[in-house]
Amino acid sequence: MADPLAYLDQQLRQLESQGLRTRLRVLDGEQLPVAVFDGRRVINLSSNNYLGLATHPALRAAAEKAVRTLGVGSGAVRTITGTMRSHVELETRIARFKQTEAAIVFQSGFTANAGVVAAVLGREDTIISDELNHASIIDGARLSRAAIKVFPHRDVAAADRLLAEVTSGHKLLITDGVFSMDGDIAPLPALCELAERHGAIMMVDDAHASGVLGRNGRGTVDHFGLHGRVHIQVGTLSKAIGALGGYIAGSQSLIEWLQLRGRPFLFSTSHPPAVTAACLAAFDVLENEPERIERLWSNTRRFKLGLQAAGFNIGASETPITPVMVGEGRRAMEFSRALFDAGVLATGIAFPTVPEGKARLRTIVTATHTDDDLDKALEIFQRVGKAQGIL
Ligand SMILES: *Cc1c(COP(=O)(O)O)cnc(C)c1O
Numbered sequence: 001m002a003d004p005l006a007y008l009d010q011q012l013r014q015l016e017s018q019g020l021r022t023r024l025r026v027l028d029g030e031q032l033p034v035a036v037f038d039g040r041r042v043i044n045l046s047s048n049n050y051l052g053l054a055t056h057p058a059l060r061a062a063a064e065k066a067v068r069t070l071g072v073g074s075g076a077v078r079t080i081t082g083t084m085r086s087h088v089e090l091e092t093r094i095a096r097f098k099q100t101e102a103a104i105v106f107q108s109g110f111t112a113n114a115g116v117v118a119a120v121l122g123r124e125d126t127i128i129s130d131e132l133n134h135a136s137i138i139d140g141a142r143l144s145r146a147a148i149k150v151f152p153h154r155d156v157a158a159a160d161r162l163l164a165e166v167t168s169g170h171k172l173l174i175t176d177g178v179f180s181m182d183g184d185i186a187p188l189p190a191l192c193e194l195a196e197r198h199g200a201i202m203m204v205d206d207a208h209a210s211g212v213l214g215r216n217g218r219g220t221v222d223h224f225g226l227h228g229r230v231h232i233q234v235g236t237l238s239k240a241i242g243a244l245g246g247y248i249a250g251s252q253s254l255i256e257w258l259q260l261r262g263r264p265f266l267f268s269t270s271h272p273p274a275v276t277a278a279c280l281a282a283f284d285v286l287e288n289e290p291e292r293i294e295r296l297w298s299n300t301r302r303f304k305l306g307l308q309a310a311g312f313n314i315g316a317s318e319t320p321i322t323p324v325m326v327g328e329g330r331r332a333m334e335f336s337r338a339l340f341d342a343g344v345l346a347t348g349i350a351f352p353t354v355p356e357g358k359a360r361l362r363t364i365v366t367a368t369h370t371d372d373d374l375d376k377a378l379e380i381f382q383r384v385g386k387a388q389g390i391l
Contacts, residue, residue, distance in 0.1 A: 019330030052243025109236030112246030177220035183317030211240020
C-alpha cells in the first residue's frame with residue numbers, strides 16, 4: 001500500500017537540494033560557553049543562556065532540594081490540583097520584579113504568548129503587529145480569530161495608520177521588546193504613546209530582554225521607564241532565567257482572567273516543582289549578582305567590535321543577539337558548518353525563521369564567555385569567513 005505520508009519525503013528531498021535539510025546538533029554534558037556538540041568541543045555562540053544560569057550552583061541546589069522534598073511532577077493542570085506553593089511564590093516574585101499587580105506562569109514563553117492573545121481577543125477585535133514579531137504571537141493572533149494587521153518592522157507611523165483604520169472592537173498593539181533574530185529594540189515609548197492615543201491595549205514580548213535590559217534585567221518596560229503603560233508584559237523563564245517557562249505580568253484582573261480562560265493554563269500540566277524552584281533562585285541571582293549582566297554587556301561590545309572590524313555585516317542589533325548577515329540560505333548553512341568544523345557553533349538561520357534572502361548566522365555571547373573564548377571565536381570567524389567568501 002502506498003504511504004500516505006510519502007509527500008513529506010519529497011519535501012525533505014527538496015530541502016536537501018536547497019542545502020536546508022539541517023540536522024539537530026546533540027549536546028553532551030552541560031550547556032556551557034565551550035561545550036561538546038556532536039562529539040566536538042566548540043565555542044558555543046548560539047545558546048540563549050545569557051547569564052549562565054542554566055548551570056548556576058544556586059539554581060541546581062534549589063532544583064535538587066525540590067526534587068528531594070516535593071518529587072518530580074505536579075500531577076495535574078493548575079486549575080485542578082497542580083498549583084503547588086512554589087507556583088504561587090514564583091508568580092508573586094515575578095509581579096514584584098516586574099512592578100505589576102500580578103503575574104501568571106505558563107509552561108513556556110510560546111504558550112504564554114499564544115494563550116494570552118487568544119484569551120483577551122475575539123473575532124470582532126484587531127491585532128496590530130510588527131512584521132518581525134515572534135511566531136508564538138502570530139499563532140496566538142490566529143487562535144483568537146481576530147483580524148491581524150501587520151506593520152513594517154519598527155514603523156511607528158505605519159502602526160498609527162493601521163490603528164486609525166480600526167473602527168470597532170478591541171485593539172491590541174503588539175511588539176517584541178528585543179527582536180529575536182535581529183537583536184534590535186522596539187520603539188516602545190512611541191508605541192505606548194500610540195496605544196494611548198488610540199485606546200489600544202499595549203503588549204510587549206520581552207523574551208530576549210528579560211535578564212538582559214533594564215535594572216537587574218527587568219526588561220524593556222523598565223529600560224525605557226514605561227511602568228504602568230504596558231498592559232501585557234510577556235517574558236520567558238527559558239532564556240536568561242536558565243530553566244523553562246513563560247509568564248504574563250499585568251493587572252490583577254488580566255491575571256485572574258487568564259487563570260479562567262488561558263487555554264494552556266487550563267489544559268496542560270503545570271511545571272514540576274524543580275523548575276519553579278530553579279526559577280525562584282534565578283530571580284535571587286538577578287538581584288544579587290548584577291555583575292553577570294555587566295559582563296554580558298561588556299562581552300557583547302567586545303564581540304560586536306571584533307566582527308565589525310573584520311568587516312562582517314552585523315545588521316542593526318543593539319543587544320547580545322548579533323546576526324552575521326549572509327543572504328542566501330544555503331550559504332548561511334555552509335558557513336555555519338565550516339565554522340563548526342573549525343571550532344565555533346553559530347547556528348545558521350534561514351527561511352521561514354527569517355525572510356527569504358536574509359539568511360544569517362545568529363550569534364549570542366553570554367556572561368560566561370571569557371575574553372579568550374571570544375578572541376578565539378573572532379579569529380575563527382575571520383579565517384572561515386574569508387575561506388567561504390563571506391568577507
Ligand atoms: C524564545 C521566544 C519565545 C518563546 O519562549 P519559550 O520559553 O522558549 O517558549 C517567545 N517570544 C520570543 C520573542 C522568543 O524569542
